[in-house]
Amino acid sequence: xxxxxxxxxxxxxxxxxxxxxxxxxxxxxxxxxxxxxxxxxxxxxxxxxxxxxxxxxxxxxxxxxxxxxxxxxxxxxxxxxxxxxxxxxxxxxxxxxxxxxxxxxxxxxxxxxxxxxxxxxxxxxxxxxxxxxxxxxxxxxxxxxxxxxxxxxxxxxxxxxxxxxxxxxxxxxxxxxxxxxxxxxxxxxxxxxxxxxxxxxxxxxxxxxxxxxxxxxxxxxxxxxxxxxxxxxxxxxxxxxxxxxxxxxxxxxxxxxxxxxxxxxxxxxxxxxxxxxxxxxxxxxxxxxxxxxxxxxx
Ligand SMILES: Nc1nc2c(ncn2[C@@H]2O[C@H](COP(=O)(O)OP(=O)(O)OP(=O)(O)O)[C@@H](O)[C@H]2O)c(=O)[nH]1
Ligand SMILES: [Mg+2]
Numbered sequence: 467x468x469x470x471x472x473x474x475x476x477x478x479x480x481x482x483x484x485x486x487x488x489x490x491x492x493x494x495x496x497x498x499x500x501x502x503x504x505x506x507x508x509x510x511x512x513x514x515x516x517x518x519x520x521x522x523x524x525x526x527x528x529x530x531x532x533x534x535x536x537x538x539x540x541x542x543x544x545x546x547x548x549x550x551x552x553x554x555x556x557x558x559x560x561x562x563x564x565x566x567x568x569x570x571x572x573x574x575x576x577x578x579x580x581x582x583x584x585x586x587x588x589x590x591x592x593x594x595x596x597x598x599x600x601x602x603x604x605x606x607x608x609x610x611x612x613x614x615x616x617x618x619x620x621x622x623x624x625x626x627x628x629x630x631x632x633x634x635x636x637x638x639x640x641x642x643x644x645x646x647x648x649x650x651x652x653x654x655x656x657x658x659x660x661x662x663x664x665x666x667x668x669x670x671x672x673x674x675x676x677x678x679x680x681x682x683x684x685x686x687x688x689x690x691x692x693x694x695x696x697x698x699x700x701x702x703x704x705x706x707x708x709x710x711x712x713x714x715x716x717x718x719x720x721x722x723x724x725x726x727x728x729x730x731x732x733x734x735x736x737x738x739x740x741x742x743x744x745x746x747x748x749x750x751x752x753x754x755x756x757x758x759x760x761x762x763x764x
Contacts, residue, residue: 471520473635476552480567481505481529483558484587488618489526497648498526499662509757512649514642521640530571537748543763561586584610590617653680660723675700690734697741
């Protein structure tokens with residue numbers, strides 16, 4: 467038997483760069499949640515791709531930004547811990563918006579003395595000449611070990627990037643069974659899928675004020691699963707918006723989340739959402755420990 471290889475790959479970047487979309491493209495399945503709003507990913511989600519003798523564990527990470535709240539600090543801390551634990555770091559940059567936020571991540575990477583591969587993402591919406599100029603400028607600012615130009619959305623360039631990652635993995639035993647796709651308990655995965663709908667269907671501060679927890683998970687005799695979740699917001703006014711007139715909004719969130727979950731789990735899902743107000747939920751320790759976040763991150 468050929469020698470096995472296994473390694474961890476950190477997806478680093480500013481919020482909204484397309485890290486989660488790229489993880490899904492690299493593993494060829496929907497594992498990480500995606501939305502057009504920044505700070506969608508809140509904690510490290512490991513997606514596993516095993517091909518041939520090599521297992522790659524992609525750590526989708528929260529974006530790096532200037533944190534204000536306790537939860538923000540925990541998210542940014544999770545991103546840098548993900549990099550510290552990785553065999554390879556991909557610095558994902560939105561090539562259509564490579565602004566100060568992305569440059570700050572690059573400079574912090576240098577300050578911490580990490581190596582990285584530069585991944586210019588969203589090439590589907592950027593002119594070729596602009597892209598080449600960007601690659602040049604970024605390579606002058608940091609000694610990247612390689613540069614890739616991809617579109618996580620269309621899949622352009624993703625196979626080349628994947629091949630580079632696979633070749634960079636160190637020799638070692640696999641960490642997961644060959645057929646495992648994600649390292650996240652089903653209850654947390656189900657909560658993420660509902661949270662994705664919250665990010666897609668609610669606006670302004672609401673997605674950032676919302677937390678989703680799976681309360682019960684019951685496998686039924688007919689092969690379906692009954693899932694009860696609590697959607698927690700901070701104020702009564704927010705609860706009214708999440709529920710919507712005549713319950714329309716929460717119903718739409720539940721319907722889309724259920725459809726997504728059925729596709730992911732490959733079985734029928736009965737999803738029940740309950741909306742609750744807990745002022746200051748983001749100051750509760752349990753929220754952090756469940757997601758592997760550090761309550762005391764600075
Ligand atoms: N046009 C285009 N849009 C993309 C591409 N990749 C991602 N997007 C879009 O960019 C937005 C952000 O994508 P995400 O994958 O959630 O970005 P992220 O870096 O994980 O963001 P956070 O989790 O908030 O840090 C979504 O609307 C995606 O559809 C791409 O290659 N091309
Ligand atoms: Mg993300």
